[in-house]
Amino acid sequence: MPGYFVRIAENEVSVSHPDAVKQLLQANIAKGPWYSIFSLPDYHYVNQMSELNPKRHIEKSRNIAAGFALSNIIKSEPHVDEILHSLEERFDELSKSNEAVDFDKWFSFFAFDALGEVTFSKSFGFVETGTDIRDAVANTKALALYIAVMGHYTWLHNLTLGNPLLSRIGIQPSSHVFDTCLAAIDARKKNPETRNDMMQRWLDVRAKYPDRMAENEIFAAAVANIGAGAETVGATAQAFVYYLLRHPHYLQRLRDEIDAAQDRGELSPMVQYNEAQKLPFLQACLKETYRFHSAAVGGLPRVVPQGGMTIAGRYFPEGVVLSINTWVFHRNPQIFGEDCNSFNPDRWLETDTTYIDSFLIHWGAGYNQCPGRNLAQFELLKLMATLIRDYDIEQVDAKKEWVFKSQFTAVPSGWPCKIQRRSRD
Numbered sequence: 001m002p003g004y005f006v007r008i009a010e011n012e013v014s015v016s017h018p019d020a021v022k023q024l025l026q027a028n029i030a031k032g033p034w035y036s037i038f039s040l041p042d043y044h045y046v047n048q049m050s051e052l053n054p055k056r057h058i059e060k061s062r063n064i065a066a067g068f069a070l071s072n073i074i075k076s077e078p079h080v081d082e083i084l085h086s087l088e089e090r091f092d093e094l095s096k097s098n099e100a101v102d103f104d105k106w107f108s109f110f111a112f113d114a115l116g117e118v119t120f121s122k123s124f125g126f127v128e129t130g131t132d133i134r135d136a137v138a139n140t141k142a143l144a145l146y147i148a149v150m151g152h153y154t155w156l157h158n159l160t161l162g163n164p165l166l167s168r169i170g171i172q173p174s175s176h177v178f179d180t181c182l183a184a185i186d187a188r189k190k191n192p193e194t195r196n197d198m199m200q201r202w203l204d205v206r207a208k209y210p211d212r213m214a215e216n217e218i219f220a221a222a223v224a225n226i227g228a229g230a231e232t233v234g235a236t237a238q239a240f241v242y243y244l245l246r247h248p249h250y251l252q253r254l255r256d257e258i259d260a261a262q263d264r265g266e267l268s269p270m271v272q273y274n275e276a277q278k279l280p281f282l283q284a285c286l287k288e289t290y291r292f293h294s295a296a297v298g299g300l301p302r303v304v305p306q307g308g309m310t311i312a313g314r315y316f317p318e319g320v321v322l323s324i325n326t327w328v329f330h331r332n333p334q335i336f337g338e339d340c341n342s343f344n345p346d347r348w349l350e351t352d353t354t355y356i357d358s359f360l361i362h363w364g365a366g367y368n369q370c371p372g373r374n375l376a377q378f379e380l381l382k383l384m385a386t387l388i389r390d391y392d393i394e395q396v397d398a399k400k401e402w403v404f405k406s407q408f409t410a411v412p413s414g415w416p417c418k419i420q421r422r423s424r425d
Contacts, residue, residue, distance in 0.1 A: 003016070004016050004017040004311075004312055004314075005017075005314060008299075008323070009152070009321070011319070011320055011321055012032070012299075012301065012320075012321040012322070012323060013316070013320065013321070013322055013323070014299060014322075014323050014324070014325055014328070015311060015322050015323070015324060016324075016325070016328045016329060016332065017311055017312040018332070018334065018335060018359065019311055019312055020311055020322070020324055021324065021329070021358070021359060021361060021365055023309065023311055024300075024302045024311075024322055024324060025300060025302070025324060025361065025364065025365035025366045025368070026365055026366040027302075027366065028054040028055075028058075028366075028367055029054065029302050029303065029304075029305045030052050030053060030054060030302065030303045030305070031051075031052045031054075031057075031301060031302060031303070031368060032052075032301025032302060032303055032321045032323065033052065033154055033301075033321075034151040034152060034154070034298070034299075034301055035049060035050050035051075035052060035151075035301075036050050036052065036151075036154040036157075036158075037050070037147050037150060037151040037154055037157060037162075038050035038147070038224060038227075038228075039162070039220070040220070040223045040224065040227055041162075041223070042158075042162050042163060042164040042166075043158050043162055043164070044164050044216065045216055045219060045220040045223065046217075046220060047060070047217070047220035047221055047223070047224040048060040048061055048064060048221065048224065048371055049224050049228065050224075054367055057367055057368065058367055059212070060217065061367070061371065063202070063205050063209075063212065063213040063217060063221075064202060064205075064217075064221045064371060065371075066201040066202075066204070066205060067119075067197075067198035067199070067201040067202050067221075068198070068371045068372060068374060068375065069374070070374040070378070072196070072198070072201060073118055073374055073375050073378050074273065074378070075195065075196065076117050076118045076121075076195065076197065077272065077273060077378075077382075079117040079121075079123070080114050080117055080118070080378075080379070080382065081270040081382075082123075083110060083113045083114055083117065083123055083127055084110070084270045084382060084383065084386055085269075085270055086127045086128050087106065087109075087110050087127050088386070088390060090106070090127060090130055091106075091391065091419055091421075092421060094419070095391075095418075095419050095420050095421060098418070100396050100416035100417065100418060101416065101417045101418070101419050102413075102416055103237070103238050103241060103415075103417060104234070104238060104411065104412065104413040104414075105132070105137070106127070107233070107234040107237040107238055107383075108126075108137045108140075108230055108231065108234035108411075109126035109127045109130075109132075109137070110126075110127055110233075110234075110237075110379075110383060111229065111230040111231075111233035111234045111237075111379060112124050112126050112136065112137070112226070112230045113125070113126050113127050113128075114233075114375075114379050115225060115226055115229050115230060115375075116184060117197075118197060118198055118375060119184070119197060119198045119199055119222060119225055119226070120184040120185065120187070120188045120197060120198075120199055120222075121188060121191060121193065121194045121195045121197045121199075122184065122187060122188065122191060124136075124180070124184070133180075134179065134180060136180055137230070140227065140230065140231055141231070141411060143227065143408075144231065144407040144408040144409050144411070145405075145407045145408075146161075147407070147408040148298065148406075148407040148408045151298070151408075180226060181219065181222045181223050181226055184222075185199070185219075185222070198222075198225070199218070199222065202217075202218045202221060202222075203218065206218060225372060228370075228372070229372050229375065229376065231295070231409045231411055232295035232296060232376060232409060233295075233376050233379050233380060234411065235293070235295040235404075235409055235410060235411045235412065236286075236289055236290065236293070236295050236376070236380060237380060237383055237384065238402075238411075238412050239289045239292070239293035239295075239412070240285065240286060240289045240380070240384050241384075241387070241393060241417075242402060242412065242415060243288075243289065243292065243293070243343045244285065244388075245393065245394070245395060245398075245417075246343070247343055250285065250343075250345055251388075253281055254281050254282060254285055254388055255388055255389070257279055257280075257281045257282065258279060258282065258385060258388055258389045259389070261275070261278070261279060262389060262424070266278070267385070267389065270382070270386055271381075271382055271385040271386045271389065272382070273378050273381060273382055275385070276381035276382060276384075276385040277381065279385065280349065281345065281349070282381065282384065282385055283348070283381075284345040284346065284347075284348040284349050285345045285384075286377075286380060286381065286384065287345070287348045287360065288343060288344060288345040288347065288348060290360060290362040291330045291336070291360055291362070292330070292343050293410065294326040294327060294330060294362040294410070295362070295409050295410060295411075296326065296362070296408065296409055296410075297325075297326070297327060297406040297407070297408070297409065297410045298325075298408055299323030299324060299325050300323055300324045300325075300326070300361070300364055300368070301321045301322070301323040302321070302322055302323070303319065303320075303321055303322075304316045304317065304318050304319060304320045304321075304322060305318060306318050309322070324361070326361050326362055329359055329361060330359075330360070330361075330362075332359075335355075335356060335359045336356055336359075363376075389422070390421060390422060391419045391420065391421055391422060392419065392420045392421075392422055393417050393418075393419050394417060394418055395415055395416070395417050395418075396416045396417060396418055400414070400415060401415070402414050402415040
């Protein structure tokens with residue numbers, strides 16, 4: 001079957017046949033060794049993302065599920081609203097001074113602060129200060145490059161920068177994430193207004209099932225949440241705005257939908273999650289953004305189990321690594337139509353989208369689906385609905401295209417914008 005299989009390493013083949021999603025991602029088979037790189041700050045801290053064994057992965061998922069439940073995330077909404085309000089204050093200041101807005105920076109700040117509120121009951125303060133605290137954002141970008149390369153040499157990583165001896169010195173590329181989490185956990189202990197946040201839900205599971213959840217699992221989950229959650233949300237938020245600016249007819253349709261809801265009195269000053277859910281074109285634009293610019297660009301590798309595996313008539317023996325690339329799948333004309341290389345939110349408003357929904361794999365699929373997907377969706381719907389309603393946005397140079405490098409994540413930059421608050425007469 002030409003075109004469905006591309007050898008990308010000595011023992012790894014990238015697979016693009018539609019059957020691969022069900023046979024690889026939705027099956028309980030081991031993940032490829034690349035995922036081990038996500039044990040942060042070292043291999044003693046195996047989290048859900050870095051666990052290769054499907055049985056143990058599912059056990060870890062059960063331990064942290066309560067914290068990631070949407071019903072738990074929603075409880076932090078008033079506090080996320082405060083961050084969103086602060087973000088708008090910063091945007092107003094930039095607008096009045098006629099300064100350009102780098103959404104690369106500000107969306108990452110918002111995502112980090114939202115993670116702080118939901119996980120630790122306290123924002124980190126990125127938006128409020130307008131600064132990259134502890135160089136966390138800059139270092140996370142460096143970590144993405146490190147993961148993209150060293151994930152294929154985990155044996156070397158474990159001997160060097162992933163070695164527990166070096167984690168005590170704090171010189172690994174993940175040290176900033178771990179230090180940020182340790183500081184947040186310490187501050188949380190002193191915070192009299194601590195809520196039933198993610199951390200508390202995980203502590204409750206640990207207290208109830210000490211034989212099921214180790215103490216370092218809690219820290220591992222928090223580090224993975226902060227390390228992976230901010231950049232993916234920030235990149236997706238950028239893509240949402242960027243592609244709407246390049247398709248002004250879609251931007252106007254979305255604005256009309258939001259304005260109509262506003263006129264009916266259905267939207268709060270900071271748009272609530274349950275309000276944003278009732279905006280179908282907003283949802284379609286976000287889905288199309290997930291498809292067209294998946295934040296995670298690496299392959300999703302699985303190891304062929306005992307007995308081998310046949311996909312689309314091609315047999316693969318035990319031990320071969322088969323991976324799925326989301327960008328390749330999301331641009332497959334057999335699945336998404338001949339316009340798959342075009343940004344078209346209307347594809348998600350067809351009568352029946354069941355088929356294409358099953359191939360929207362930006363959060364992965366099966367047992368390894370991203371645990372933070374509810375939180376990301378929560379953040380993005382609120383942020384985008386509020387931003388599009390409240391501001392007119394244009395690029396400083398409308399002809400200038402953004403740039404991004406495909407590392408672990410595809411985080412764009414280089415497309416400064418001017419914004420102006422819209423009047424509501």
